[in-house]
Amino acid sequence: MKKRILFVDDEPNILKGLQRSLRPLRKFWDMVFAEGGDNALKLLEKQSFDVIVTDMRMPGMDGAQLLKIVQDKYPMMVRIVLSGHFDREMIMKSVKSAHQYLSKPCEKQLLITTITRSCSLRDLLNKKALQQLLGGIGTMPSIPSLYARIMEELNSSDASVVSVGEIISEDIGMTAKVLQLVNSSFFGMPKHISNAKEAVILLGIDLVKTLVLGIEVFSKFSKSVLSIISVDKIHDHCVRTAVIVQKIAKLENMDKEKTDNAMIASMLHDLGKLILAEHFQDSYKDVIKMVQQKGIPVFKAEKEIFDVTHAEVGAYLLGLWGLPENIIEGIAFHHNPGKFIGQGFELCGLLHVAELLEHQERQQPGSSQKFNGLDEAYMERLGLLDHIPLWQDYLQRDYNE
Template sequence: MKKRILFVDDEPNILKGLQRSLRPMRNAWDMVFAEGGENALKVLEKEPFDVIISDMRMPKMDGDTLLNIVKNKYPMTARIILSGHADKAMILKSMKSAHQYLSKPCKKERLISTINKVCTLGDLLNNSVLKQLLGKIETLPSIPCIYSQIMTELRSSNGSAAGVGKIIARDMGMTAKILQLVNSSFFAMPRHISGPEEAVVILGTDVVKTLVLSIEVFSTLSKGALSVISVDKIHDHCVKTGMIASKIGAQEKMEQKKLDHALIASILHDMGKLLLAEHFTDDYKNVIEIVHQEHLPFFKAEKQIFGTTHAEVGAYLLGLWGLPEEVVKAIAFHHHPSKVVSEKFELCGLVHVAQLIEHHEQRQPGMWETLNGVDEAYLENLGLKGKITLWRDFIQQK
């Protein structure tokens, strides 16, 4: 089935130019070109769209206003800003209405690639209720103590970008949102920024202050969610998984870019648990009961209750936000890396193994011989079965 894409701009010539350049995509997409926000809403009232791409500055109704309406009325539609106006305040404002931001002029190949990636995310999450929820999310829940620390650092006369970055690095929600912003094409980074500390240094504390204090991009986890899950344990597990993945990746001589992506994927791989516990607290209590009563791993209990898992939920949202495809796949398939066709040890397998090793090390440091829960088909296919104990011994070296 063709994907439905809606392009919105107030300049007819720009719309005609898009129509001409994207003509080769007619077999894959049904495209509609609307002049202005009001016309776009009339089009949306008649039929649903998978993606909307809007200019920012338009008379009568700007892109931020339009996408906020789309977010609330049509949350399953992915929202992208395509604008040539380098207004930092406006871009920061759009962080809560748009999933991604592309700058004009935008190369046709990048525009097509971005839209295609967003469209294929639907295959990850076959749950319309969750898609509607995730489509509306504009903030990610953060640990209350971390939130307080960053507020203190930002308000301190001695506060620094490096200090703020170190705090953000300890929180998966803040990490994801900062990476979403710094890697948008507005900042025109020559390479992908994969670490929150570097991201904050590049953005500067004024931008982060705007996000936290004015736009309120970050929010604290509710008491309900905190009563259901141990957020500190989840964060501790994710950070340690990142350390293990980095060590194993380095031993396997992975290039630095992959090591950076492995660290971020590890830190964010359980973010879906926070989202499910925050927005479906009572249902997640049932997940906890199944885990304890039936001795099942979380992802299997989640599948029973939600029809999907925290891995898919987290990957879907992060994919909408434009995080690297390799990172999104590693998060989505960190329980089943064999579902991703690969002829060598890649991020999916690395995060899969690292998170299982971390769980085993918590229970029996160095004493385990077999990695329970490991994707045997994956290891068998890549000839990695003999590596498990070698990796275990390596990560324990000081």
């Protein structure tokens, strides 16, 4: 079935240019071009769309106002901003209602890729069950504001670690949490870190982005789900898993980009639990009860109750936020990496093992026994089954130092 895309801009020439350049995609997309926010809303009342791509600075109803209405009335639509490089003020207004941001002038292929990837998430992740489930949520959470600001800074021509540190320093709570994590035994810093700028310099931009996104995502949900699951325990598990991922990646000589993406996937791999627990509290209580009574993993209980798991829900949301594809895939398949089509030791496999190692270390410190839930066929196919005892030994020595 063709995807339906709504493009909104107040300048007819821009709309005509988009229509002309995207004409070859007509066999894949049904595209409608609306002049201004009011006309867009009239179209939305009559037709359904999968994606809306809107300019920000428009007379009358601007893009931020339009996206807020779309978020409230049509929460399952993918919401993409296509606006000028210097619309910082407008971008900040839309932080909570937009999934992704593209700057004008935008390369045709980037626009096509962004829309295609957003749409393909529905096909990647248990289409029917996932859409039915998420269709019951009033609004999907949008990308956290502090992370959006840091990404905006990094995309600027004069980005620096100092400026990123200054952004974090503006938020007292975020500064405290980053410093708490940086100075914990997880990171093994040789000295005490006392300010956000120093933390950014020592840890590096990519790791700080991971920490900020993880912290802000977890703080977003903490109050609403506290009565059902322990947000602090989930967050600690994700941080510990990220550290284990980093250590295994080092042992296996993985490149920096793959390691950084694996750490981001680790920090966010349980995000779906928070979404499910917040929006379906009674049903998630049934999940917890089933886990306790049957002694089965959480994701299997979720599958029985919701017909989807937290891995799929989290991957879907992060895909809308525009995170790299291998992060999405890593989270989506981290419980069953053997089902992923990749041939190598991909993020899903790395995260799969690291999470199980974290569970083992927390429940049976110092144990080198096999652990339940390991996809042995997957690990054996890759020739990595005999690497696990080496990883366990390395991690144990590292913990004891």
